[in-house]
Amino acid sequence: MLNIQTTIAIIGAGPSGLLLGQLLAKQGIENIIIERVSGSHVLGRIRAGILEQGIVGLAEQAGVAKRMQQEGKLHDGFEIADGDTRIRIDIKAHTGSSVMCYGQTELTKDLMEARESNGLTTYYEASEVELHDITNSPSITFTCQGERFRLNCEYIAGCDGFHGVSRASIPAHNRQEFERVYPFGWLGVLSDTPPVNHELIYARSERGFSLCSMRSSTRSRYYIQVPTYDKVENWSDDLFWNELKKRIPAEMARRLITGPSIEKSIAPLRSFVCEPMQYGKLFLVGDAAHIVPPTGAKGLNLAASDVNALIQVLQRIYLHNDKSAVGHYSPLALRRVWHGERFSWWLSNMLHNFEGEDVDELQNVTHNGPNRSTMFERFMESERRYFLYTEEGHKVIATQYVGMPYEELQ
Numbered sequence: 001m002l003n004i005q006t007t008i009a010i011i012g013a014g015p016s017g018l019l020l021g022q023l024l025a026k027q028g029i030e031n032i033i034i035e036r037v038s039g040s041h042v043l044g045r046i047r048a049g050i051l052e053q054g055i056v057g058l059a060e061q062a063g064v065a066k067r068m069q070q071e072g073k074l075h076d077g078f079e080i081a082d083g084d085t086r087i088r089i090d091i092k093a094h095t096g097s098s099v100m101c102y103g104q105t106e107l108t109k110d111l112m113e114a115r116e117s118n119g120l121t122t123y124y125e126a127s128e129v130e131l132h133d134i135t136n137s138p139s140i141t142f143t144c145q146g147e148r149f150r151l152n153c154e155y156i157a158g159c160d161g162f163h164g165v166s167r168a169s170i171p172a173h174n175r176q177e178f179e180r181v182y183p184f185g186w187l188g189v190l191s192d193t194p195p196v197n198h199e200l201i202y203a204r205s206e207r208g209f210s211l212c213s214m215r216s217s218t219r220s221r222y223y224i225q226v227p228t229y230d231k232v233e234n235w236s237d238d239l240f241w242n243e244l245k246k247r248i249p250a251e252m253a254r255r256l257i258t259g260p261s262i263e264k265s266i267a268p269l270r271s272f273v274c275e276p277m278q279y280g281k282l283f284l285v286g287d288a289a290h291i292v293p294p295t296g297a298k299g300l301n302l303a304a305s306d307v308n309a310l311i312q313v314l315q316r317i318y319l320h321n322d323k324s325a326v327g328h329y330s331p332l333a334l335r336r337v338w339h340g341e342r343f344s345w346w347l348s349n350m351l352h353n354f355e356g357e358d359v360d361e362l363q364n365v366t367h368n369g370p371n372r373s374t375m376f377e378r379f380m381e382s383e384r385r386y387f388l389y390t391e392e393g394h395k396v397i398a399t400q401y402v403g404m405p406y407e408e409l410q
Contacts, residue, residue: 001141001148004122006032008314009140009153011129011166013042013122013275014302016103016161016286017110021060023311025120028319033122034129034142039112047104050075050200050297052403055304056100062289064110071216078401080351080388081117081203083248088199092397099119101200103215104300123149131169132157154281155326157310159303161287162272162398170279180345182269186223186294186354188238190263195220196248196256198339202211202295202385203248208353209295209404210247225352228268237261269293271345273337276330283310283329290337290356292344295351301403302340309333312409331352335402338404349376349382350383 002013008024010017013035024031035042059065076092092098098164101371114123126142133139140151158166160226167175189304195214208225215221226235245253258305272291277284354376387393387410 001150003150003408004032005152006030006156008032008157009034009138009155010157010159011035011140011158011163012161012286012288013039013124014045014161014286015108015111015300016307017106017157018115018309019058019062019304020157020159020285020307021120022111022114022118023058023065023307024314025115025118027311027315027319029314031120032153033115033120033139034126034151035122035124036126036129039122040123043105043109043112045105045108046087049103049106049213049221050102050301051100051102051107052301053097053099054308054403054406055301058308059107059110062111062114064107064114067110068100068102068107071106072100074098075101075199077398078200078202079197080184081201081205081249081252082384082388083205085250086176086250087200087394088403089397091398092400094395095402097402099402101214101295103338104217105194111211114225118226119315129165131165131282134169134282138281141295142276146353151375155314156282157285158282158288159285162291163179164288165194165285166282168287170284174279176275178271178273178275180271180347182255182271182293182352183228184208184225185230186227187232187235187240187269188264188268189237189261190215190219190221191259191261192218192258193220193259194218195250199279201248201252202347202351204351204353205247207243209248209351210244212248222362226266230266232264232266235264235362237264240264252365253379265381267294269295271341271349273334275334275343277333277337278327278330279307281326283313285310289333290341292341293348293350294344296340296401298340298344298403302337305336305340305403305406306333309336309409310404315370325409332407332409339400339404346383347397350380350387 008031010033049403066377075089130140201212213221239260285306316322
């Protein structure tokens with residue numbers, strides 16, 4: 001077994017792991033990344049593309065924002081369609097801030113190229129990854145290109161996603177997990193077609209939720225709500241486009257430009273949080289600690305706020321010799337995580353169709369009479385009337401859509 005050494009071991013070469021590694025390197029803190037798949041596989045993952053100003057600022061600090069600033073599109077608002085009624089949420093007017101439309105894949109590519117150009121070490125296609133002694137003298141063993149390695153380090157950042165080894169390495173009795181699995185998923189299609197609108201449109205209809213998004217002026221990303229048991233094979237391109245047209249306002253459907261899909265997949269929806277987000281010298285970052293429904297575009301943005309919290313802690317440890325800061329990561333990160341979780345949960349409830357689901361039963365709500373409209377549905381109808389049709393409601397949505405400000409470590 002070959003022994004190697006670093007200061008911070010990062011498991012996962014997704015955007016959160018790469019961003020953390022780049023920011024650490026800028027501070028002169030040595031780090032090595034271990035990733036179970038190839039770099040090309042990482043870049044093949046199709047993910048969201050709405051970035052809060054917090055992650056844009058971190059990309060600038062990491063020195064990887066040049067292409068984003070050139071090719072990304074600032075969005076000052078977005079729309080919510082309630083049937084054929086289109087309501088614009090002017091986030092710039094209500095908050096003074098905007099969001100950046102720039103694909104997660106593009107950001108990952110920028111981070112990968114920066115890491116390679118800086119000569120930083122990444123082990124791709126690492127298998128049999130195991131964490132050891134994470135409360136005292138942590139190390140990671142793994143196999144790469146047929147050779148077995150032991151990576152000795154001072155701290156581990158688990159950026160390896162929901163199904164990774166990091167969270168599973170924390171004893172079950174030392175973590176508490178909160179989860180809600182939604183009774184539907186999102187069928188997403190990526191196409192080389194111009195977006196139907198210059199800003200995102202979240203659409204609610206009697207047939208179910210849909211989202212019109214984009215990656216650039218020539219590449220679009222569309223989603224429709226489907227049952228959890230549905231399969232991609234059931235949806236030809238024509239079926240998808242025809243269904244999308246039935247769920248968006250008629251004027252949009254008439255000018256929607258369709259084309260062959262270049263990627264098609266179904267993503268399940270869940271809300272999930274693991275507490276605490278650290279155990280001994282292991283820190284959980286991003287999807288390893290929490291999952292949000294994609295409604296509201298909080299997934300990558302919450303991972304970035306985790307990175308921001310962890311960077312503050314590690315700077316205290318290595319630049320100010322303050323090891324007492326290590327215990328502040330989880331409380332600092334979780335405060336913002338729960339804000340994002342609540343917003344994504346609430347927006348999902350308000351815009352999706354739960355018809356036929358036992359939502360009231362799950363919430364211990366009873367109702368009598370022949371009308372099948374549930375109490376939950378009535379609550380959501382009331383929510384829409386207030387939040388979509390009043391300026392006060394718009395301000396609440398806008399404030400949370402642009403993201404709560406990053407909290408400084410005291």
